[in-house]
């Protein structure tokens with residue numbers, strides 16, 4: 001991966017070059033606009049350019065138009081100490097991959113670079129079909145998803161119970177369907193139920209079924225979900241939220257593989273594979289007394305964890321192209337395209353709502369974009385704030401409620417820290433939309449921008 005850095009600040013240039021080299025990238029550092037232009041005439045194009053906006057001898061935003069044709073497809077990331085919202089929007093609309101203000105968010109920059117590096121390693125033809133050469137994985141192209149898929153293949157038909165964990169929207173049900181399809185068979189029943197979405201009074205009747213007259217309103221015999229899944233798979237979602245009484249009943253089913261309908265005397269033998277899913281950390285639920293320990297051990301025989309999307313950025317472009325292809329198929333008159341720059345930009349985002357959020361964002365962008373080509377600007381307004389997550393995401397920080405112990409902070413520093421924290425929380429709550437956030441804080445947009453700049457909020 002070859003990175004060209006155009007930066008006139010010596011400290012920044014040295015630090016960035018060193019860091020990128022430590023990350024295993026090759027870095028050419030041009031110290032101004034003129035030297036970059038001259039080098040471009042002589043040297044080949046890099047894989048990505050990182051460019052300061054204000055250079056001592058020129059305007060970084062004008063450089064892309066002045067470079068040779070071979071450089072036109074190169075992704076361009078701007079960094080600046082003097083960012084304005086309008087400039088950011090203008091550069092993104094012109095196709096820049098990102099616009100980062102100093103002090104630099106190194107993680108974000110590296111996420112872009114890694115996503116680009118990952119993209120270079122992928123074969124674009126196979127990427128569109130959703131598979132790597134020789135490794136057909138319907139779940140993604142990342143090593144994590146391929147590892148999970150190869151585990152499924154090793155399980156074959158020899159499993160009875162599987163536990164799938166992962167953040168909401170990460171693809172637990174998608175994985176369950178794949179497991180069923182590939183090991184039980186696509187022609188066998190797959191029945192999915194979200195136990196948390198059913199009222200407590202109904203959940204047993206839905207799962208186990210009931211005989212006519214079992215309770216008021218039971219006018220006919222009803223086959224429950226266990227029976228409907230007989231010969232196939234029952235997917236029980238949100239198992240961590242299941243009432244304790246139902247957990248006890250489930251444990252008995254797991255042991256005996258028999259069920260009885262409510263109001264029924266006969267026990268029915270069932271042949272059902274069970275997949276349990278939860279976004280909670282079940283061992284913590286056990287510790288808190290909300291989940292039965294015996295059931296936990298019983299269902300935790302094979303455990304598959306779906307990592308959040310931000311931990312497998314290679315999948316983002318692949319999934320995005322997949323959703324786009326589905327959209328184009330459903331709307332033949334309005335084809336949409338996703339260029340490599342936008343794909344790389346999507347790959348650098350955190351996607352707190354995971355694959356579900358990505359899918360919604362693609363569909364929304366397809367609907368709203370006036371042009372064929374989707375660009376980052378079509379996605380920005382729809383990005384959701386990060387939710388609290390038990391899987392090591394980034395829960396919003398809360399202001400401390402205890403008086404500080406030990407060293408005492410200067411009041412000015414404390415207030416600055418709290419102000420920053422509060423503004424960040426409000427920005428996150430409103431999806432980083434400046435206008436709405438400013439209104440909710442009772443200040444003008446300009447005032448909010450000034451505060452964000454002063455506090456170093458990007």
Ligand SMILES: Nc1ncnc2c1ncn2[C@@H]1O[C@H](COP(=O)(O)OP(=O)(O)OP(=O)(O)O)[C@@H](O)[C@H]1O
Pocket residue numbers: 138139140166167168169170171172173174175237279319322355356359
């Ligand atoms: N590997 C994938 N390929 C294609 N689509 C996917 C993939 N993973 C997830 N999706 C899509 O993303 C959306 C969310 O996935 P899914 O319902 O499987 O997530 P989940 O983890 O079960 O979410 P929840 O915990 O909220 O029920 C669905 O529309 C699903 O089809």
